[in-house]
Amino acid sequence: MGVVAQAASSAATLAAAMGRRLGARRTLSDDPLDFMSRPSPPPENAGILRRRRDDSPSLEAGLYVVATPIGNLRDITLRALDVLGGADRILAEDTRVTRKLLNAYGIEARVSTYNDHSSDTDRAEILDALAAGEAIALVSDAGTPLISDPGFKLVRAAVEAGHNVMPVPGASSVLAALSVAGLPSNEFYFAGFPPNKSAARRATFEDLAAMQATLIFFETGPRLADSLADMAAIFGDRGAAVARELTKLFEEVRRDRLPDLAAHYAAAGAPKGEVVVLVAPGETAAPDEAAIDAALRDALQRLSVKDAAEEVSTLLGVSRRDAYARALAIKGGG
Numbered sequence: 001m002g003v004v005a006q007a008a009s010s011a012a013t014l015a016a017a018m019g020r021r022l023g024a025r026r027t028l029s030d031d032p033l034d035f036m037s038r039p040s041p042p043p044e045n046a047g048i049l050r051r052r053r054d055d056s057p058s059l060e061a062g063l064y065v066v067a068t069p070i071g072n073l074r075d076i077t078l079r080a081l082d083v084l085g086g087a088d089r090i091l092a093e094d095t096r097v098t099r100k101l102l103n104a105y106g107i108e109a110r111v112s113t114y115n116d117h118s119s120d121t122d123r124a125e126i127l128d129a130l131a132a133g134e135a136i137a138l139v140s141d142a143g144t145p146l147i148s149d150p151g152f153k154l155v156r157a158a159v160e161a162g163h164n165v166m167p168v169p170g171a172s173s174v175l176a177a178l179s180v181a182g183l184p185s186n187e188f189y190f191a192g193f194p195p196n197k198s199a200a201r202r203a204t205f206e207d208l209a210a211m212q213a214t215l216i217f218f219e220t221g222p223r224l225a226d227s228l229a230d231m232a233a234i235f236g237d238r239g240a241a242v243a244r245e246l247t248k249l250f251e252e253v254r255r256d257r258l259p260d261l262a263a264h265y266a267a268a269g270a271p272k273g274e275v276v277v278l279v280a281p282g283e284t285a286a287p288d289e290a291a292i293d294a295a296l297r298d299a300l301q302r303l304s305v306k307d308a309a310e311e312v313s314t315l316l317g318v319s320r321r322d323a324y325a326r327a328l329a330i331k332g333g334g
Contacts, residue, residue: 059086059135062164065155066137067144070171070274071247073104077170081105087137091126093150097141114138115150123157130163137168142274144172148192148218173246174216177276180253181241184281187213194219198230205234215279221270224277228262231279239280245273287316296327305331 064083069075084090085107091114092098098111114122130136140149158165174190191208194201194217208215219227224242231240241255242265250273254261258279265271295316299308309324316323 057082057086059083060164060166061130061133061135062166063130063155063158064135064137064166064168065145065151066139066168067170067172068098068101068139068142069247070142070173070176071245071251073101075171075247076101076105077168080168080170081107083135083137083168084109084139086135088134089129090137090139091154093140093145098139114154118150118154123154126154127157127161127163130158130161142171142173144170147172147174147190171247173218173243173274173276176246177241177243177253177278178214178216181214181243181278182255183214183239183241183278185214187281188216189213190216192218194227194230196223198226201227201230202234205231209234209282212281214281217277217279219275219277221272221275224270224275225262225265228258228265228277231277232258232262235279235282238282241278243276243278244271246276248273287318292316292318292323292326293330296323296330300327300331 064087066080066083067077068080084102084105087109089110089112090098090102092111093113093115095111095113102109102111114126126136138145138151138154140146140151143149145151146155155165178185178188189208189211191204194204217227221244228240228242235258238258239255240258240261241253242261243253245251246253252271254264256264292312295312296308299311302308303311305327306324309320309327312318312327313320313323
């Protein structure tokens with residue numbers, strides 16, 4: 001375990017002990033916006049946490065895609081701290097935000113900007129640094145980079161150039177919201193931010209309506225009520241959840257039917273903070289017997305009973321056993 005990780009582990013143990021003595025209640029220090037925006041005296045273990053880059057573990061050359069906390073600063077992994085402390089440079093969506101995270105853990109590092117406005121020239125310079133043997137960490141302001149955040153062009157370019165590209169997994173608001181939404185999680189589809197305009201939003205939702213998976217969207221507070229109303233109009237009376245400010249002081253997960261959620265936020269006004277909207281899959285209507293028989297008769301003209309039953313089972317979503325039994329009956333003149 002690297003020095004930063006050891007220090008963080010010790011700090012986490014101390015914080016946990018303090019939390020138990022205090023009843024483990026959530027405090028303002030759990031909110032990074034509060035934690036980062038107000039000065040505080042250095043912790044008693046500042047001498048342990050404050051360290052030089054020379055103390056960090058040696059990293060293999062390559063691009064490290066590093067997840068960072070989505071709210072609570074304690075949600076950083078020990079490996080992420082080692083990578084951030086050991087990298088030759090850190091590419092940040094916003095250097096001010098990343099500096100606050102690094103300062104919280106006493107990491108002194110070279111930080112430069114990489115975001116949606118970065119140019120081909122910027123990427124070429126980064127690729128040259130990778131070719132020269134540098135270990136470079138890529139972070140976003142919060143969560144996992146590239147998930148509705150900058151980084152795709154850089155990762156693609158690094159892969160195409162033959163450089164090592166390594167994930168350092170951690171927090172993700174998409175998975176955090178899915179884990180507590182109470183909606184099916186075996187299949188899900190992340191669609192990012194819906195379009196700004198209602199007509200374009202509805203067209204997007206219509207394209208997704210038949211998908212048999214939990215749908216996950218990012219949304220802004222000011223657009224939330226209108227977006228939910230469009231979802232209700234297209235998806236109907238489905239179960240849904242709105243998760244906001246996850247892991248922060250005012251965390252909220254509201255679970256209801258889409259029309260009820262739309263009505264709630266229309267009345268309550270725009271909420272603050274990051275918002276994740278999750279929508280349950282639609283219910284699939286079972287095909288009627290006439291449709292099944294017609295499909296089986298068509299298939300039996302080309303295939304064996306077994307193959308016809310398998311084709312119709314896949315096509316119409318009926319059980320193979322039922323399709324096979326009905327195919328036998330039709331083949332026998334039923």
